[in-house]
Amino acid sequence: MEYLYGIIIIVGLYVILASSFNLIIGYGGLISIAHPVFFALGAYASAVLSRDFGIPVPLAMLAGMLVAFVSSIALALPSLRVSGDYLLIASIGFQLGVLEVIKNLRFTGGPGGFTNIPPFLIRDLGRESYVLLVMVVMIAVVLLVQWIARSDYGRAMSAMRDDELAFASVGRDAMWMKIAIFALGSGIAGVAGALYAHYFRFIAPEQFEILQSAAILTMVVVGGMRTTWGPVVGALLLEAVPQAITFLQLPPSVLGPIQGLLFTGLVLVFMFFRPQGLVPAVDVWRAPQARAGKAEEFRP
Amino acid sequence: MSVVLTVNGLQKSFGGIVVARDVNLTLHRGRIVGLIGPNGAGKTSLFNLITGVVKPDAGAVVLDGESLNTLKFHQRIRRGLSRTWQNIRLFPSLPVIDNLLVATHDYPGERLVNILFRRTRLRAHNKAARDKAMDVLGKMGLAGVADDRVVDLPYGQQKLIGVARALMGDAKCLLLDEPMAGVEGQSYAAMQRVVREVAEHGVAVCVVEHNVAFIRDLCDEGVFMFSGAIMARGSVAELIRDPQLTELYFGH
Numbered sequence: 213m214e215y216l217y218g219i220i221i222i223v224g225l226y227v228i229l230a231s232s233f234n235l236i237i238g239y240g241g242l243i244s245i246a247h248p249v250f251f252a253l254g255a256y257a258s259a260v261l262s263r264d265f266g267i268p269v270p271l272a273m274l275a276g277m278l279v280a281f282v283s284s285i286a287l288a289l290p291s292l293r294v295s296g297d298y299l300l301i302a303s304i305g306f307q308l309g310v311l312e313v314i315k316n317l318r319f320t321g322g323p324g325g326f327t328n329i330p331p332f333l334i335r336d337l338g339r340e341s342y343v344l345l346v347m348v349v350m351i352a353v354v355l356l357v358q359w360i361a362r363s364d365y366g367r368a369m370s371a372m373r374d375d376e377l378a379f380a381s382v383g384r385d386a387m388w389m390k391i392a393i394f395a396l397g398s399g400i401a402g403v404a405g406a407l408y409a410h411y412f413r414f415i416a417p418e419q420f421e422i423l424q425s426a427a428i429l430t431m432v433v434v435g436g437m438r439t440t441w442g443p444v445v446g447a448l449l450l451e452a453v454p455q456a457i458t459f460l461q462l463p464p465s466v467l468g469p470i471q472g473l474l475f476t477g478l479v480l481v482f483m484f485f486r487p488q489g490l491v492p493a494v495d496v497w498r499a500p501q502a503r504a505g506k507a508e509e510f511r512p
Numbered sequence: 513m514s515v516v517l518t519v520n521g522l523q524k525s526f527g528g529i530v531v532a533r534d535v536n537l538t539l540h541r542g543r544i545v546g547l548i549g550p551n552g553a554g555k556t557s558l559f560n561l562i563t564g565v566v567k568p569d570a571g572a573v574v575l576d577g578e579s580l581n582t583l584k585f586h587q588r589i590r591r592g593l594s595r596t597w598q599n600i601r602l603f604p605s606l607p608v609i610d611n612l613l614v615a616t617h618d619y620p621g622e623r624l625v626n627i628l629f630r631r632t633r634l635r636a637h638n639k640a641a642r643d644k645a646m647d648v649l650g651k652m653g654l655a656g657v658a659d660d661r662v663v664d665l666p667y668g669q670q671k672l673i674g675v676a677r678a679l680m681g682d683a684k685c686l687l688l689d690e691p692m693a694g695v696e697g698q699s700y701a702a703m704q705r706v707v708r709e710v711a712e713h714g715v716a717v718c719v720v721e722h723n724v725a726f727i728r729d730l731c732d733e734g735v736f737m738f739s740g741a742i743m744a745r746g747s748v749a750e751l752i753r754d755p756q757l758t759e760l761y762f763g764h
Contacts, residue, residue: 360624360627363621363627364613364619364620364621364622364627364634364638365621365622365623365624365627367606367610367613367614367621368614368619368621368622370603370605370606370610371603371605371606371610371611371614373605374603374604374605374606375601375603377565377585377601378597378601378602378603379586379603379614380565380584380585380586380589381563381585381586381589381595381597381601381678382589382614382615382677382678382680382681383586383589383590383615383617383619383681384586384614384619384622385586385587385622386586389622392623392624396624495604495605496605496606496607496661497605497606497607497610498607498610499610499613
C-alpha cells in the first residue's frame with residue numbers, strides 16, 4: 213500500500229505542477245523552464261525551516277510557497293521588463309544557478325541532499341490522510357486555474373497573448389499581468405515542493421534538474437495547453453509510463469536517459485502530429501454567461 | 513476652443529531616416545483634424561510618438577495640461593489618449609463584445625486580487641461595461657455580431673470594431689490611423705457618423721487618411737505632412753487646392 217500511496221502522491225504533485233505550469237506557459241504565454249526550481253525552493257524552504265528552526269510544518273509549507281512566490285518575482289521583474297524572450301534565458305540561468313547554490317551550501321545538505329525532514333499528518337492520522345491532503349490541494353489548484361482562465365482575468369490573458377501592442381493600446385499593463393501569472397504559478401509549484409518534502413522526507417538537488425523541466429513541459433504539451441484537463445491527463449500519462457518502465461528492472465544508468473528520450477521524443481511526435489495535445493483547446497475565449505449557450509464551443 | 517493635446521518640437525530619426533522634424537501640433541476639444549500626406553511622410557510615426565509606442569529623440573507631448581513624456585504607452589492611454597491601428601489589430605481569440613470589454617478605461621479583471629476577492633465590484637463593473645459596449649456596437653449597427661468571432665467578419669466591420677474598441681476608454685483625444693482604408697458601403701457611412709458624434713461629445717480627433725472625400729466631408733481642418741515635417745495647416749479645401757502640396761503628395 214505504501215508504494216501505491218507514494219505513486220498517488222507523486223501523480224497528484226505532478227498534476228499540481230503541470231496545471232500551474234499551464235497557467236504560466238499556456239494561458240500566460242510565458243516561456244520559462246524554471247518550474248522545477250520553484251518546486252525545489254518550496255521543498256527546501258519548508259524542510260529547512262521545519263527541521264532546523266522548529267517551525268510547525270503547516271507554517272513552513274506556507275513559507276515554502278512564499279519563498280517560491282517571491283523569488284519568481286525577483287526572476288520575472290528584470291527579465292520581463294526587457295522583453296518576454298529574455299525570461300527563457302534568465303530561467304535557464306536561474307535553474308542552474310539555484311541548484312548550484314543548493315549543492316554548495318551547508319544548511320541545505322549540499323549535493324548529498326537534505327534528510328530527516330519532519331513528517332506531517334502521517335504519524336498521527338496515517339498515510340491516507342496525507343494522500344487526501346495532496347488530492348484536496350490538487351483539485352483546488354486545477355479548479356483555481358480553470359476559474360482564473362474563465363474569469364475576466366482569462367479574457368485579459370487571451371488578449372495579451374493575441375497582441376501585446378494592441379493590449380497596451382487599450383490601456384492594459386501586460387508586464388504586471390505576466391509577473392502576477394508567473395508568481396502565482398511558481399508559488400503553487402512551491403506548495404507542491406513543500407508537500408513533497410514532508411511526505412518523502414528526503415530531497416536532493418538532482419531531483420530538480422533540467423529533466424524535470426522537460427517532464428513538466430511534456431505533460432502540458434502532450435496533455436493540451438490552455439485546457440483544464442490537458443495537464444491532468446498529461447501528468448497521469450507521463451507518470452504512468454515511467455512507472456511501467458521501472459518494472460522492466462533496467463539499471464538506473466539506463467533508466468534515466470530512457471526517460472529523457474521518452475519525454476523529448478513525445479514532445480517532438482506531438483509537435484508534428486497533434487500540436488494541440490490530447491485535449492485540444494478551442495481558439496475562442498468566451499465568458500461564462502456567453503458560454504452557457506455555446507457549451508460545446510469552448511471548454512478551457 | 514480649449515486645447516486638449518499639444519505636441520512640441522517632436523524629433524525622431526531612425527539612423528538617417530527622419531520620421532519627425534520639429535513637429536508642433538495642437539488638437540482642440542470637439543474638432544476633427546485630418547492628417548494628410550504621401551506614404552512615408554511620418555503620419556503613423558507621429559501617432560506612435562504621441563502615444564509612446566516609440567520614444568522621441570526630443571520634444572514633448574502634453575494632454576490636458578499634463579505632460580506624458582515619462583509615461584509608457586498603456587499609461588498614456590489611461591490618461592485619456594486613444595488610438596486605432598492601420599492594420600486593425602483586434603484580438604482574434606476574443607468574440608467581438610469581449611474585444612470591447614477588455615478595453616474599458618478601468619478593467620478590474622486585470623488584477624488577480626479583484627478576481628479572487630472583490631467579486632461585487634467586478635460584477636458591477638461588468639454590467640456597466642457590457643451595457644456600454646452594446647451601446648457603442650449599436651451605434652455602428654453591429655449589435656447583431658456581438659458574439660461573433662472577429663475573424664469571421666468582413667473587413668469593413670472589423671475596422672469599425674477597431675474604432676469601437678478605441679471608444680471604450682472614454683478618451684479625451686482619439687487618433688484614427690486610416691479608418692477608411694478598405695471600408696465601403698454601410699460601414700463607410702457608419703464610420704463617418706460615429707467619428708462625427710465622438711467629436712460632438714467633445715473629443716479631440718485626429719485622422720490619418722488617404723480618402724480625400726472622407727477627409728473633406730468630415731474634418732474641420734487639415735494638416736499636411738511631408739518627410740517628417742508639417743508643411744501646412746488650414747482648411748482641407750485649401751490644402752487640396754495648393755499646387756505645391758499636390759506635387760509633394762503625388763511626387764514628380
